[in-house]
Amino acid sequence: MTLRQFSARIRRGRLWPVTVLVMQADAAFWDSLVFDGIDDVDVEAVTAAFGTVDVVARDRAAGAACPDCGRFSDRVHDSYQRRLKDLPLGEQSVVILLTVRRFICGAADCPRRTFAEPFAQLTAPYARFTTRLNHTLERIGLALAGHAGARLAAQLGLDAGRMTLLRRVMALPDPQFSTPRVLGVDDFAIRRGQTYSTVLTCGETHHVVDVLPTREAGPLATWLTTHPGVKIICRDRAGAYAEGARLGAPDALQVADRFHLWQNLGRAVETCVAAHRDCLRTPSPQPKPSLVDPLSEAPRSDTGSPQPKPSLVDPLSEAPRSDTGSPQDNSDRPGPDPVGRRAERKKAAHALVHELLAQGHSRRAIARHLGWSLNTVLRYARAVRWQDTFRENRPRPSRLDPYKPYLERRFPAGCTSVTRLHGELLAEHAPVTYAMVRAHIATLRTAPSGTPPRRRRCGR
Numbered sequence: 001m002t003l004r005q006f007s008a009r010i011r012r013g014r015l016w017p018v019t020v021l022v023m024q025a026d027a028a029f030w031d032s033l034v035f036d037g038i039d040d041v042d043v044e045a046v047t048a049a050f051g052t053v054d055v056v057a058r059d060r061a062a063g064a065a066c067p068d069c070g071r072f073s074d075r076v077h078d079s080y081q082r083r084l085k086d087l088p089l090g091e092q093s094v095v096i097l098l099t100v101r102r103f104i105c106g107a108a109d110c111p112r113r114t115f116a117e118p119f120a121q122l123t124a125p126y127a128r129f130t131t132r133l134n135h136t137l138e139r140i141g142l143a144l145a146g147h148a149g150a151r152l153a154a155q156l157g158l159d160a161g162r163m164t165l166l167r168r169v170m171a172l173p174d175p176q177f178s179t180p181r182v183l184g185v186d187d188f189a190i191r192r193g194q195t196y197s198t199v200l201t202c203g204e205t206h207h208v209v210d211v212l213p214t215r216e217a218g219p220l221a222t223w224l225t226t227h228p229g230v231k232i233i234c235r236d237r238a239g240a241y242a243e244g245a246r247l248g249a250p251d252a253l254q255v256a257d258r259f260h261l262w263q264n265l266g267r268a269v270e271t272c273v274a275a276h277r278d279c280l281r282t283p284s285p286q287p288k289p290s291l292v293d294p295l296s297e298a299p300r301s302d303t304g305s306p307q308p309k310p311s312l313v314d315p316l317s318e319a320p321r322s323d324t325g326s327p328q329d330n331s332d333r334p335g336p337d338p339v340g341r342r343a344e345r346k347k348a349a350h351a352l353v354h355e356l357l358a359q360g361h362s363r364r365a366i367a368r369h370l371g372w373s374l375n376t377v378l379r380y381a382r383a384v385r386w387q388d389t390f391r392e393n394r395p396r397p398s399r400l401d402p403y404k405p406y407l408e409r410r411f412p413a414g415c416t417s418v419t420r421l422h423g424e425l426l427a428e429h430a431p432v433t434y435a436m437v438r439a440h441i442a443t444l445r446t447a448p449s450g451t452p453p454r455r456r457r458c459g460r
């Protein structure tokens with residue numbers, strides 16, 4: 001608010017009179033304070049009220065050069081005022097009220113009739129912030145981006161929203177790079193599990209070179225075609241990147257990067273060891289006292305000596321079971337062990353989690369290490385035996401239940417087509433979906449007995 005506006009409001013009775021500092025006495029002092037390093041602007045007046053310092057300023061020169069023809073002109077057509085936000089002064093925000101003159105270009109061969117005087121050192125055309133305030137906002141945006149940057153800006157009295165900061169960053173020119181000789185290619189998650197992009201890095205300087213919108217072969221191949229000169233492509237083992245590199249840079253040498261080699265090797269070894277855990281855990285033949293320290297199991301497992309009968313209860317799992325507060329109600333009457341690939345996976349995963357627990361790792365650390373969700377790790381950790389992980393998945397009541405006996409009659413009779421069986425149930429107005437029928441038929445297919453030979457035609 002300028003002094004004039006302020007006085008007008010007081011006259012209209014909208015504001016109580018308060019102290020307004022009018023500091024016109026020492027314009028040279030304010031000039032050096034506010035416009036240090038900007039030598040084409042003169043301060044005319046300074047007023048301070050309500051935490052805002054208004055600096056009225058104008059250009060020092062008598063005229064300006066036409067931006068089109070370059071001829072100097074001092075014929076003033078008119079003038080207007082620009083309002084520019086500037087860096088705060090102490091705790092006071094600063095507004096520069098800049099008087100801008102519009103000059104007449106008198107050159108006959110110039111298409112421009114009038115032009116506004118530029119303030120190249122102070123601000124850009126049409127900008128509402130000074131250049132130095134813009135630079136500060138750019139630095140905050142680069143360091144902290146949107147929300148965090150806006151919070152810091154508010155603390156500094158700059159009053160810029162997150163979109164203002166992001167616009168400043170987006171307006172900056174992209175850093176220039178030369179095509180790297182060694183190109184690193186890897187994916188990263190924008191929304192984990194939902195959206196992935198590809199980041200290209202220079203394998204020698206480790207600087208980011210570019211970002212591709214997806215992690216498919218096409219954009220990588222296009223990028224490599226438009227940036228020839230890549231000799232080595234360092235990538236993970238994803239097939240899409242292999243294809244993209246082959247299409248875009250067929251002469252480049254493709255190598256697996258060290259991180260993914262170690263990661264894949266580590267996981268393969270863990271899975272393999274976990275699958276053979278039972279072979280390693282054969283206890284010694286001599287009877288042990290009953291209270292065995294669960295953690296002492298690991299060194300004993302190295303002996304490789306046989307044991308007549310493995311215990312159903314894993315001593316390592318005693319503690320997790322107590323966490324649940326309720327004993328496993330069915331652990332004393334186990335049914336037949338599940339079979340199939342899913343069962344093998346669960347067996348290996350269960351063994352792996354309990355092996356890591358025995359090594360003293362926390363459940364959270366195991367989840368991080370394996371890249372699984374914490375709930376998955378907790379489920380395996382709580383399960384006394386790997387078979388118990390199936391019990392937690394005990395099937396819930398389903399709309400298909402009344403029709404299961406029918407399916408179980410039809411399936412051994414040779415009708416194995418899910419489409420056909422689903423159609424038959426729909427004809428009976430059964431409220432079942434295709435997915436329900438497919439899931440149940442899948443369980444019948446993996447059943448150890450009674451699997452009929454696959455037939456294309458179904459007969460009654």
Ligand SMILES: [Zn+2]
Nearest residue numbers: 066069105110
């Ligand atoms: Zn001109």
